[in-house]
Structure formats: structure tokens, C-alpha cells
Amino acid sequence: MNLHQGTRRLTPSRTAPGAALLALLLVATALVVTGGSARAATLFSDNFDDGNSTGWTASGGSWSVATDGSGVLRQAGTSADARSRAGSASWTDYTxxxxxxxxxxxxxxxxxxxxxxxQSATxxxxxxxRGNNTVELKRLSNGTSTTLASAAVTVTAGTWYGLSLQVSGSTLTGRLENGxxxxxxxSQYATGQVGVATFYASAHFDDVLVETVGAPSPTPTTPGPTPTTPAPTTPAPTTPAPTTPPPTGNxxxxxxxxxxxxxxxxxxxxTGGAGGxxxxxxxxxxxxxxxxxxGPLVIRVQGVIRISSKQGVRPHKTIIGVGxxxxITGGGLDFYRSYNVIVRNINFTEAEDDAINVGQESHHVWIDHNRFAGAVDGSVDIVRGADYVTVSWNHFDHSDKSMLISHSDGAGSTDIGHLKVSIHHNFFDHSRQRHPRVRFGEPVHVYNNxxxxxxxxxVASTENAGVLVEGNYFENVPFPIYSASGYADSGPGRAVQRNNIFVNSGVPETTGTVVEPSTYYAYQLQPAAGVPAAVxxxxxxGRITG
Structure with a gap:
């Protein structure tokens, strides 16, 4: 299993449960090491595609394995508590x-x-x-519940949600995907199994994954600086933060x-292909x-699709990977005067040109939870007057040219006033350059990466582009931000940085002011210290449904 390439689901053997449990426990004693760093190791996973729930112990409710696109664990009762648990009672720190x-x-x-x-069913x-539109982190002790933290969210029956719960020492962290x-x-419980539960509700559960918590937690999974390296610093913003903070709508x-x-x-x-x-x-x-x-179409990609060059995508499409x-390998996706397209959960590998090219006045494109590796040119290019694009939760895995916004110094006539792009919660993992490289676009919002x-x-802001860089975590990056000096043959741009953390990295080069993204949309900025663990x-x- 290569966690560096995203989570791959490992289903324990159902023909020999004891042997499967032993194998899982053996995995739990090992560290997966990538580039000399301690990484999380898989303790347990189940996607229920084998048609049974061997290894799970149910209490209350009506549990069975059903089909909802793929195998799921279904709890059908709505008249009482229902719980099902798996794994080892000796597990300590895990997610x-x-x-x-x-x-x-x-x-x-x-x-x-x-x-x-x-510890038990109670x-x-x-x-x-909750059905009353909240998410809550709680403790149940002999049937008595205590709320430890909560937040308002929109909860809709019939919708899939990604949940994660990390327990590390006495620290508990609950996350709702994109929430x-x-x-x-x-400190009441130090060890115990994992599980799923309902309270006077029915539900489907899928893609259960348990991983060890990398040590120390919640620091990045790669080592931080040695004692002789200066501690992480948060330089003062080069321009004052807005007097009215950005909205924090989830x-x-x-x-x-x-x-x-x-x-x-x-x-x-x-909305992509919704309704089609x-x-x-x-x-x-x-x-x-x-x-x-x-017309609208939801396209589920299953297995490996080998194509050549860049292939055009018409409007109103959702392209989403299964598992x-x-x-998609060998070629890429091309948007030419296209719009309303969603691309999620796809491994893009070895593209002979760009993996994704958003161009020629295309707009409203969401590129989310993908992995990019080995493209000959750009992983994601946003060019030629494209607009209203979000690039979120992607893994740029040792790529060369990650993201170009505007293709040329001579493109001002098509690009000025356009190229509004949000880039957040991406993992720029030993990728070399363009995270992004921007010309003309404003605002380009780079946050929580x-x-x-x-x-x-x-990040490079050139040709009078306006880029806001906030709440990011830079580690071992010699040149975090270019702006005042331009880059290569491109003239200078404008860049504002605030609330970032720089570890063993250079000094950011910033200048000018930038239009605040909060004038267009509400967003919730995560503290930079927690970004490596979250990202x-x-x-x-493999983090979302497909």
C-alpha cells in the first residue's frame, strides 16, 4: 500500500477472519516510511464489496450489507439506538x-x-x-452523553458525508469533509475499537479506514526542523488584514x-451533471x-482509462472516480468554452501534455480530490479568459509544473478582469514550481495549502496579477512567494501574505494590495498550524464517494 499516492482500500480476508486480524495487527506494528519520514500505517479497512460484514459486532438496529453504487453497511431501523464496531480493544492513537x-x-x-x-455499546x-443541522464531537459514558464541541452544518438525508475522528493521547479531532x-x-478513554452508530435514524456506511497517527501529532507527517533550525515563524502581514474579517460560513x-x-x-x-x-x-x-x-451527465470512472492528448469536455458534466x-492516463481533459463541470477523485498520470486545461472563456469548474503525477506539461492550467474556478483538496505528487494561471505575458487582452481562482487544501508534495504561477488574474486566492x-x-504573482496567500504552511520551500521582482521574463505582480507559517523556508516577497476574495464568497480559514495534518x-x- 502506497499512502503517498492516496488511500487504497484493503479488505481483510473473509475466508479466514483470524488470519486477517493477525495480518492487520502485524501491519499496525509497522511504520510506512516515505522519503525517510514516518507515515501513517493502516490498521483496518472495509469497503463491504465482498458482500458481508464479518469482523463487525452489532448491537441494536437492523444491520446488513447492501448495495448503494457499491457495497455498503446498512442500518435500516429507526426506532432505537444501533451500533456496530470492529477492530482491536488495544488500539490507542489512530484516525x-x-x-x-x-x-x-x-x-x-x-x-x-x-x-x-x-469500550462497549454504551x-x-x-x-x-444530527438531523437538526449540527455536527457534534461527544463522549458517551455508560449511556450518558457529553458534548465536547459542536458546529452548525447543513445535514440532508440521502447525502453522503465524509467523516473522520482522530484520537491522539487526550486530544480528539473530528472533521467533516469540506466542513x-x-x-x-x-482523557476518559485511552484505547478501544472503532465503529459506526445511529440514534433513531437509518444510514449507509462505507469505506471505513483506520490509520495510525503519525508521531508527533498533529504536526506534519514529515519531520520538522532540527533544533538548530529556526523555529517556525509567522511574519507580519505586508498589508493590514481587512478591518472586517471574511465571513466564516461553512x-x-x-x-x-x-x-x-x-x-x-x-x-x-x-452543479456539474446533477439531474442528468x-x-x-x-x-x-x-x-x-x-x-x-x-446535456447534464454524471460520469463515473472505474478502473484505468487510457487516452491520448487533451480531450474536450462539454458543459454540465460531473466526472468522478469510483473508489x-x-x-486517466496518457492524455488529459480540455475545456474550450465549457462551463459547469466537476472533476473529482481521479488519478491523472503521465499526461502527454496538460492533465487538465481550463481555457477559452470556460467558467465554473471545480477540480477536487484528485491526484496529479507525471504530466509532461501542466497538471492544471487555467488560461485564456477562464473564470470562477476552484482547485481544492488535490495531491500534486512530485509534479513539475503544477498550476499555470494565464499562459503568456501577451495575454492581457483576454485575461485582465478574468482568471478568478480559489486554491485551497491542496498538497503540493515535492512538486517543483507553479503553485500557482499567475499572470493578470485577480483575485487568486491561495489558502490553507x-x-x-x-x-x-x-507562488509567483506576475504581470500585475493580484494574489492573496493566507493560512498556508510552507516547509522546506526556498522561495515561497515571488511578486515584486516578477519571475523569469514576466513583470512584477502583487501579492499579500498573512497568517502563513514558514518552516525552514525563505522570506516571502510581497508587494501591493489585492482585492479581498471575501467580497465574492464566504470562507472559513483554518489556522495554518493544523494544515499539514488536515491536508x-x-x-x-479515495477520500470521497464515487
């Missing part, structure tokens, strides 16, 4: 993740949940999604945020036919 889909809430205050450090920690992060301190899980969510150019946010037929592509012929279809192994070991530079846990493929 448990799952996809959760509430199907019926029998009342407004009912919930579905992910559990950790389970004692554990849990992260609950709030809840933290608390509690985006709806599974829906685009940032510029892709803005109502503009006749498009109400980005759902099809599955397992070969290049079908895939190319589907992306060339007129963690969907792959993890920049690790970028050889040439991280390495959540970015890339």
Missing part, C-alpha cells in the same frame, strides 16, 4: 474515517455517527451528524466552494463518448 449517508431521521434531533475508542467517543474541524481534550459538504460557488455569468454556482443520467465508463471509447454528450483507483519541498518556488489526511483520491 478512523468513513463515508456516511443518513437515509431517514426519525425526528429532528436524531443522528448518525462515527465512533472511536469504543461507552465511547463519537462524531455525530468544520472540531477539537476537544478528554461550505456544504460535497458541493463546491470558493469561486466555483459564485453566481455569475448566468451560472448559479457549479448516471453512467459508468470502464474504457476509453465510452468515456470519450460520455464527455462529448450534450481510490480510478485513473501544504507546500512541502518545492524546489524552484511556491495529508484529506487531500487526494
Amino acid at each position: 478512523v474515517r468513513a463515508r456516511v449517508k443518513p437515509t431517514v431521521f426519525n425526528g429532528s434531533n436524531r443522528f448518525v455517527a462515527l465512533t472511536a475508542r469504543v 461507552s465511547y467517543y463519537y462524531l455525530a451528524l 468544520p474541524v472540531l477539537t476537544a481534550t478528554d 461550505p456544504v459538504p460535497g458541493q463546491p466552494d470558493g469561486f466555483a460557488s459564485v453566481n455569475a455569468l448566468g451560472q448559479n454556482g457549479t 443520467p448516471v453512467v459508468t465508463a470502464t474504457n476509453a471509447t465510452d468515456f470519450l463518448n460520455y464527455i462529448d454528450t450534450t 481510490g483507483n480510478a485513473e 501544504y507546500f512541502l519541498g518545492n524546489d524552484l518556488y511556491a 495529508t489526511a484529506g487531500a487526494g483520491v
Whole structure:
């Protein structure tokens, strides 16, 4: 298993449960090492595609394995508590993740949940999604619940949500995909199993994954500076922060945020193929036919699709990978006067040109939870008057040219006033350059990304572009931001940095002022110190449903 390439689901053997458990426990004693760094190791996973729930112990409810696109663990009862747990009672520090889909809430205050450090059917920690539109981090002790942290969210029956609950020492961290992060301190339970639960609700559960917590936690999974290296610093912003802070509205899980969510150019946010037929592509012929279809379409990519060059995608499409192994290789996707397109959960590998090219006045494109590796040219290019694009939760895995915004110094006539792009929670993992390189666009909002070991530079603002860089974590990046000096043959741009952390990295070069993205959309800025843990846990493929 290569965690560096995203989570791959490992289903324990169902023909020999004892041997499977032994194998899982053996895995738990090892560290996965990437580039000399301690990484999380897999303790347990189950996607229920084998058709059974061997290894799970249920209490209450009506549990079975069913089909919801793929195998799921279904709890159908709505008249009582229901719980099911798995794993070892001796597990200590770990993160448990799952996809959760509430199907019926029998009342407004009912919930579905992910559990950790389970002692019994009535004692554990849990992260609950409630029908009254809250997410709560709680402790259950002999049947008595205590709320440790909570936040308001939108919870809708029939919608998949990504949940994760990390227990590390006395620190508890609950995360809702593309939503709030809840933290608390509690020392009542030190060890225990994992599980899922409902309270007067029915639900589907899938893609359960348990991983060890890298040490120390919640610091990045690669080592920080040695004692002789200066401690992380947060330089003062080069311009004052706005007197009115940006709105902190939480985006709806599974829906685009940032510029892709803005109502503009006749498009109400980005909905992709919603409302259209759902099809599955397992070969290049079908895939190319589907992306060339007129009208809304949800295209599920299953397995490896080998194409050549850049292939055009018509408007109103959702292209989403199934599981963690969907792959488009050899070629890429091209947007030419296209709009309202979503691309999620795909491994893009070895593209002979660009992996994704958003160009020629295309707009409202959401590129989310993908992995990019080996493209000959750009991983993601946003050029030629494109607009209202969000690039979120992607893993740029040792790529060369990660992201170009505007293709040429001579493109001012098409690009000025356009190229509004949000770039957040991406893992720029030893990628060399263009994270992004920007000409003309404003505002380009680069926030809550993890920049690790970028050889040439991280962000470059040139040709009078306006780039806001905030709440990011830069580690081992010699040139975090270029702006005042331009870059290569391009003239200077404008860049504002604030609330970033720089570890063993150079001094950011900033100048000028930038239009605040909060004039277009609300967003929630995560403290930079927590970005490495959040991004390495959540970015890339295999983290969402497909």
C-alpha cells in the first residue's frame, strides 16, 4: 500500500477472519516510511464489496450489507439506538474515517455517527451528524452523553458525508469533509475499537479506514526542523488584514466552494451533471463518448482509462472516480468554452501534455480530490479568459509544473478582469514550481495549502496579477512567494501574505494590495498550524464517494 499516492482500500480476508486480524495487527506494528519520514500505517479497512460484514459486532438496529453504487453497511431501523464496531480493544492513537449517508431521521434531533475508542455499546467517543443541522464531537459514558464541541452544518438525508475522528493521547479531532474541524481534550478513554452508530435514524456506511497517527501529532507527517533550525515563524502581514474579517460560513459538504460557488455569468454556482443520467465508463471509447454528450451527465470512472492528448469536455458534466483507483492516463481533459463541470477523485498520470486545461472563456469548474503525477506539461492550467474556478483538496505528487494561471505575458487582452481562482487544501508534495504561477488574474486566492519541498518556488504573482496567500504552511520551500521582482521574463505582480507559517523556508516577497476574495464568497480559514495534518489526511483520491 502506497499512502503517498492516496488511500487504497484493503479488505481483510473473509475466508479466514483470524488470519486477517493477525495480518492487520502485524501491519499496525509497522511504520510506512516515505522519503525517510514516518507515515501513517493502516490498521483496518472495509469497503463491504465482498458482500458481508464479518469482523463487525452489532448491537441494536437492523444491520446488513447492501448495495448503494457499491457495497455498503446498512442500518435500516429507526426506532432505537444501533451500533456496530470492529477492530482491536488495544488500539490507542489512530484516525478512523468513513463515508456516511443518513437515509431517514426519525425526528429532528436524531443522528448518525462515527465512533472511536469504543469500550462497549454504551461507552465511547463519537462524531455525530444530527438531523437538526449540527455536527457534534461527544463522549458517551455508560449511556450518558457529553458534548465536547459542536458546529452548525447543513445535514440532508440521502447525502453522503465524509467523516473522520482522530484520537491522539487526550486530544480528539473530528472533521467533516469540506466542513468544520472540531477539537476537544478528554482523557476518559485511552484505547478501544472503532465503529459506526445511529440514534433513531437509518444510514449507509462505507469505506471505513483506520490509520495510525503519525508521531508527533498533529504536526506534519514529515519531520520538522532540527533544533538548530529556526523555529517556525509567522511574519507580519505586508498589508493590514481587512478591518472586517471574511465571513466564516461553512461550505456544504460535497458541493463546491470558493469561486466555483459564485453566481455569475448566468451560472448559479457549479452543479456539474446533477439531474442528468448516471453512467459508468470502464474504457476509453465510452468515456470519450460520455464527455462529448450534450446535456447534464454524471460520469463515473472505474478502473484505468487510457487516452491520448487533451480531450474536450462539454458543459454540465460531473466526472468522478469510483473508489481510490480510478485513473486517466496518457492524455488529459480540455475545456474550450465549457462551463459547469466537476472533476473529482481521479488519478491523472503521465499526461502527454496538460492533465487538465481550463481555457477559452470556460467558467465554473471545480477540480477536487484528485491526484496529479507525471504530466509532461501542466497538471492544471487555467488560461485564456477562464473564470470562477476552484482547485481544492488535490495531491500534486512530485509534479513539475503544477498550476499555470494565464499562459503568456501577451495575454492581457483576454485575461485582465478574468482568471478568478480559489486554491485551497491542496498538497503540493515535492512538486517543483507553479503553485500557482499567475499572470493578470485577480483575485487568486491561495489558502490553507501544504507546500512541502518545492524546489524552484511556491507562488509567483506576475504581470500585475493580484494574489492573496493566507493560512498556508510552507516547509522546506526556498522561495515561497515571488511578486515584486516578477519571475523569469514576466513583470512584477502583487501579492499579500498573512497568517502563513514558514518552516525552514525563505522570506516571502510581497508587494501591493489585492482585492479581498471575501467580497465574492464566504470562507472559513483554518489556522495554518493544523494544515499539514488536515491536508495529508484529506487531500487526494479515495477520500470521497464515487
